[in-house]
Amino acid sequence: MIDFQSLAGRLLVAMPGIGDPRFEHAVILVCAHGPDHAMGLRIDRPAPGVTLNSVLGKLDVPAPAHTAETPVLIGGPVERERGFVLHSDDWTVHDSSAPVTEGLALTATREALAAMTDRHVGPRRAVLVLGYAGWGDGQLEEELADNVWLTAEPDLDLLFDTDFETKWSRALAGIGVDAARLSSQSGRA
Numbered sequence: 001m002i003d004f005q006s007l008a009g010r011l012l013v014a015m016p017g018i019g020d021p022r023f024e025h026a027v028i029l030v031c032a033h034g035p036d037h038a039m040g041l042r043i044d045r046p047a048p049g050v051t052l053n054s055v056l057g058k059l060d061v062p063a064p065a066h067t068a069e070t071p072v073l074i075g076g077p078v079e080r081e082r083g084f085v086l087h088s089d090d091w092t093v094h095d096s097s098a099p100v101t102e103g104l105a106l107t108a109t110r111e112a113l114a115a116m117t118d119r120h121v122g123p124r125r126a127v128l129v130l131g132y133a134g135w136g137d138g139q140l141e142e143e144l145a146d147n148v149w150l151t152a153e154p155d156l157d158l159l160f161d162t163d164f165e166t167k168w169s170r171a172l173a174g175i176g177v178d179a180a181r182l183s184s185q186s187g188r189a
Contacts, residue, residue, distance in 0.1 A: 006033045009101025011152040013171045016182050018148055022077050025168040028133055031100050038135040041075040041086055043159050044167035052128055067117050076133030083130055085112035087123035125160045
């Protein structure tokens with residue numbers, strides 16, 4: 001039996017022709033990965049018409065002016081009403097924040113939402129993500145074997161910047177792949 005190797009903290013970069021329009025040109029941060037499951041957040045797709053302030057307003061959390069245009073991301077097709085704050089690990093909540101990789105944590109509390117609006121107390125970098133991508137037992141490993149995804153080390157600038165149109169090509173470039181040269185055919189050799 002092959003030893004399991006977790007991809008938690010790594011990026012998944014979709015190959016062309018992935019076959020699922022929800023994941024075309026996707027860049028996903030794997031937040032948890034065990035032998036029987038995986039969970040990740042897509043970090044390149046803003047929710048149309050949704051800002052941090054609109055979400056805060058619905059939750060009766062004070063929304064400062066400097067967050068008025070802060071985008072909210074669609075993390076994946078699972079539980080799209082559930083929110084996660086992906087943030088730098090300079091701010092965490094005991095028993096609520098989960099480490100993702102060095103420099104990154106994930107918190108799903110109202111406290112995290114409020115903290116992301118406070119430049120003095122909250123995390124240096126943060127983004128609100130609605131929903132997540134999930135894989136069942138062996139599903140992600142099968143997709144990797146079928147060359148559906150490439151893996152890459154996370155880049156904090158890529159994770160938190162708002163140049164969503166180029167994240168996929170920049171993630172590929174970060175591992176030495178030219179997006180223009182990729183084939184939409186996948187499979188095994």
